[in-house]
Amino acid sequence: MRVEPFRIEVPQAQLEDLRARLARSRLPSQVADAGWDYGANLGYLRELRDYWLEAYDWRVHEAELNRWPQFLADIDGCKLHYLHARAAREDALTLVLTHGWPGSVYEFHKVIEPLTHPERHGGDARDAFHVIVPSLTGYGWSEPWPARGCDIRMVAERQVKLLRGLGIARYGVQGGDWGGLVSPYMALIDPAAVLGVHLNMCSTASTDDAEEARAQGVMPGRSSISREYYFEHRGYAVIQSLKPDQLAYALNDSPLGLAAWIVQSFYAWSDIGGDLESRFSKDELITNVMIYWLTESMPSAMRLYKESMLTRRFGPPEAYVSTPTAVALFKDIPRPKRAWAEKLYNIARWTEMPSGGHFAALEEPALLVDDIRAFFRTLR
Numbered sequence: 088m089r090v091e092p093f094r095i096e097v098p099q100a101q102l103e104d105l106r107a108r109l110a111r112s113r114l115p116s117q118v119a120d121a122g123w124d125y126g127a128n129l130g131y132l133r134e135l136r137d138y139w140l141e142a143y144d145w146r147v148h149e150a151e152l153n154r155w156p157q158f159l160a161d162i163d164g165c166k167l168h169y170l171h172a173r174a175a176r177e178d179a180l181t182l183v184l185t186h187g188w189p190g191s192v193y194e195f196h197k198v199i200e201p202l203t204h205p206e207r208h209g210g211d212a213r214d215a216f217h218v219i220v221p222s223l224t225g226y227g228w229s230e231p232w233p234a235r236g237c238d239i240r241m242v243a244e245r246q247v248k249l250l251r252g253l254g255i256a257r258y259g260v261q262g263g264d265w266g267g268l269v270s271p272y273m274a275l276i277d278p279a280a281v282l283g284v285h286l287n288m289c290s291t292a293s294t295d296d297a298e299e300a301r302a303q304g305v306m307p308g309r310s311s312i313s314r315e316y317y318f319e320h321r322g323y324a325v326i327q328s329l330k331p332d333q334l335a336y337a338l339n340d341s342p343l344g345l346a347a348w349i350v351q352s353f354y355a356w357s358d359i360g361g362d363l364e365s366r367f368s369k370d371e372l373i374t375n376v377m378i379y380w381l382t383e384s385m386p387s388a389m390r391l392y393k394e395s396m397l398t399r400r401f402g403p404p405e406a407y408v409s410t411p412t413a414v415a416l417f418k419d420i421p422r423p424k425r426a427w428a429e430k431l432y433n434i435a436r437w438t439e440m441p442s443g444g445h446f447a448a449l450e451e452p453a454l455l456v457d458d459i460r461a462f463f464r465t466l467r
Contacts, residue, residue, distance in 0.1 A: 092157070095228070109140055138373075151196065155170045168221065173217045180282065180463060185221060187266050188264060195448050223269070238395040238397070239401070242265070246269060246273055257280055258281065267286045267288035275404065278410055282466050283410060283462060288445070291430070313421070320420075345376055412435060414438070417440045436461070
């Protein structure tokens with residue numbers, strides 16, 4: 088495996104093109120008092136666009152991301168991007184943090200240093216990790232797989248190859264959204280190497296008992312997704328699972344359209360009480376969108392839905408995960424019972440969090456970090 092150092096250095100011409108597109112953006116009409124019920128709110132997107140044009144500075148966030156060493160690894164002829172932040176302790180356990188859609192490596196910017204240097208954040212230096220944060224295949228600066236068939240298991244296989252290529256024989260995995268599936272699949276693929284699995288989104292089957300499902304607030308059947316998500320928010324997933332390339336033309340051409348598609352999910356899936364900026368600053372929302380825009384990766388990112396649906400891996404893992412598993416249960420799309428999770432995972436820790444939603448590393452970084460530390464402390 089060939090590995091080369093990497094820095095994010097976006098050409099100024101690309102930023103000027105973005106600015107021109109934003110300035111020319113055409114806002115749609117919206118019915119009175121629509122709020123967020125029809126999709127991204129017009130008033131908020133106008134406000135976000137104006138801030139993007141007048142106050143946002145990509146170079147500040149580019150420098151922030153470049154604080155951590157980054158690399159491109161050639162795996163089977165396709166480059167995989169990752170951050171590699173090391174602890175002061177050489178013998179620290181490596182922890183792989185895997186993001187999802189519509190997130191990015193930036194999703195972890197609040198937790199990387201507390202995990203690598205806990206002594207700087209009120210923690211114990213003995214809990215330090217070396218942290219690796221890959222961009223999922225086809226996301227961010229990771230190249231898209233050029234052929235059919237790159238489903239969620241293949242994404243996990245490529246990340247296992249990365250760890251093997253780096254000579255890391257023992258490590259932990261953590262993730263939510265797609266990362267909540269990549270992490271268990273990494274444990275299934277390489278059980279001797281993966282010490283523990285920590286999930287802030289746990290995919291399980293539901294129950295066939297309609298009353299039990301309703302009491303839990305989920306749909307009965309193959310996946311324990313919430314009723315609210317099923318009836319109000321899954322339209323994006325249907326489109327991305329069936330005809331992702333049809334949508335790709337629009338999202339790859341309009342930065343404001345891309346922002347609307349992404350920000351709607353941050354609004355719908357987070358524990359915000361109707362106030363998006365109670366959890367996320369405009370800078371955070373825009374920086375995450377910028378990663379998709381600057382790398383033109385939304386088309387390949389969406390294809391992961393179709394590829395995983397075709398192989399029937401869009402859902403709980405296909406086999407029992409015997410690796411010790413911790414679940415930090417935030418307010419999220421799946422709402423499993425522990426008994427349901429125990430049919431699929433070797434549950435060693437189950438924590439029901441008091442607050443926070445789908446984007447746990449951004450919404451409740453301290454709660455997430457504390458739970459990760461507590462779990463892996465029992466395994467070392």
